[in-house]
Amino acid sequence: MSRFWSPFVKDLVPYVPGEQPRVENLVKLNTNENPYGPSPRVIEAIRAELNDSLRLYPAPNADTLKAAIADHYGVEPSQVFVGNGSDEVLAHVFHGLFQHGRPLLFPDITYSFYPVYCGLYGIQGQPVPLAEDFTLRVEDYRQPNGGIIFPNPNAPTGVLLGLEQVEAIVAANPESVVVVDEAYIDFGGETAISLVGRYDNLLVTQTLSKSRSLAGLRVGLAVGHADLIEALERIKNSFNSYPLDRLAIVGAVAAFEDHDWFEQTRQAVIASRQRLTAELAELGFDVLPSAANFIFARHPQHDAATLAQGLREHKVIVRHFRAARIEQFLRITIGNEAQNKALLAALRELL
Numbered sequence: 001m002s003r004f005w006s007p008f009v010k011d012l013v014p015y016v017p018g019e020q021p022r023v024e025n026l027v028k029l030n031t032n033e034n035p036y037g038p039s040p041r042v043i044e045a046i047r048a049e050l051n052d053s054l055r056l057y058p059a060p061n062a063d064t065l066k067a068a069i070a071d072h073y074g075v076e077p078s079q080v081f082v083g084n085g086s087d088e089v090l091a092h093v094f095h096g097l098f099q100h101g102r103p104l105l106f107p108d109i110t111y112s113f114y115p116v117y118c119g120l121y122g123i124q125g126q127p128v129p130l131a132e133d134f135t136l137r138v139e140d141y142r143q144p145n146g147g148i149i150f151p152n153p154n155a156p157t158g159v160l161l162g163l164e165q166v167e168a169i170v171a172a173n174p175e176s177v178v179v180v181d182e183a184y185i186d187f188g189g190e191t192a193i194s195l196v197g198r199y200d201n202l203l204v205t206q207t208l209s210k211s212r213s214l215a216g217l218r219v220g221l222a223v224g225h226a227d228l229i230e231a232l233e234r235i236k237n238s239f240n241s242y243p244l245d246r247l248a249i250v251g252a253v254a255a256f257e258d259h260d261w262f263e264q265t266r267q268a269v270i271a272s273r274q275r276l277t278a279e280l281a282e283l284g285f286d287v288l289p290s291a292a293n294f295i296f297a298r299h300p301q302h303d304a305a306t307l308a309q310g311l312r313e314h315k316v317i318v319r320h321f322r323a324a325r326i327e328q329f330l331r332i333t334i335g336n337e338a339q340n341k342a343l344l345a346a347l348r349e350l351l
């Protein structure tokens with residue numbers, strides 16, 4: 001801290017991301033990256049863009065990417081917003097789409113960036129307890145609010161809310177923006193984008209970091225009513241006119257064009273999750289039903305923090321949260337076969 005810090009900066013509590021160690025031989029299962037890598041067509045497209053065009057600014061509207069996304073989801077480009085990762089998209093959402101003076105509802109176990117954005121933008125967050133089995137109860141989202149946000153599937157639990165229940169929350173809150181953060185939806189859920197034509201208060205966010213294996217490229221998106229998208233554009237254009245660089249735009253377009261790669265790799269993650277879930281259950285773990293590319297598991301006889309530390313000593317990194325109700329869980333990213341094998345071998349030594 002220095003005397004130059006404003007009281008605002010002094011009070012900021014920033015988000016702490018999972019660690020990104022640079023050690024080569026680690027089995028990295030801590031930040032839900034995709035082990036199968038991006039489509040080769042993405043790499044080709046980025047290589048082709050590595051030329052003199054980099055001296056030119058990118059398209060301020062990322063219009064080729066918006067067109068590709070609109071085409072993929074059967075919406076209009078005016079219903080699509082893009083940003084530097086869905087974290088940035090969410091920052092703009094918190095900045096401009098939730099009401100002040102009324103609570104923003106989100107689950108009490110959820111993506112820990114939401115309370116951070118509440119602090120940044122002066123929004124009063126109101127955590128809503130999940131049920132005993134970690135499911136979200138629709139009836140709890142009928143209380144007065146200035147907005148609602150939840151991940152679907154939820155993070156870090158992986159538990160999915162069915163599309164009908166998502167719709168029930170949206171329909172019950174016509175005067176609030178309801179944001180469904182679908183960072184992990186492609187691994188087992190049904191997207192709520194199919195509902196945006198019917199509800200002007202619904203905004204769905206997604207990312208290319210997970211199912212398209214492009215966490216390093218930083219591309220996220222939102223789909224909703226054109227008026228909500230226009231609000232996000234206004235905020236973005238008051239912040240940075242160029243949301244995505246040229247490499248990110250061409251790479252992301254190629255990712256949406258290679259449907260086969262997307263389909264094969266997401267199916268591989270789902271199959272790997274099913275195998276890993278069964279193997280962990282055999283080792284005595286309770287595993288929450290997951291529709292994401294990670295699982296949330298606890299062992300009735302072993303302390304989670306001790307297990308996480310033991311795994312680290314075996315060069316396997318998983319995520320452990322020191323938060324009420326979940327401190328006995330480990331969040332484990334679904335790896336490829338070799339990574340899962342290394343995880344299981346380490347656990348067999350530790351249990």
Ligand code: PMP
Pocket residue numbers: 084085086087088111151155181183206207208209215219220
């Ligand atoms: N939402 C949720 C629920 C997440 O877990 C993540 C990943 N940490 C994000 C959004 C942000 O992902 P990105 O910024 O890489 O798009």
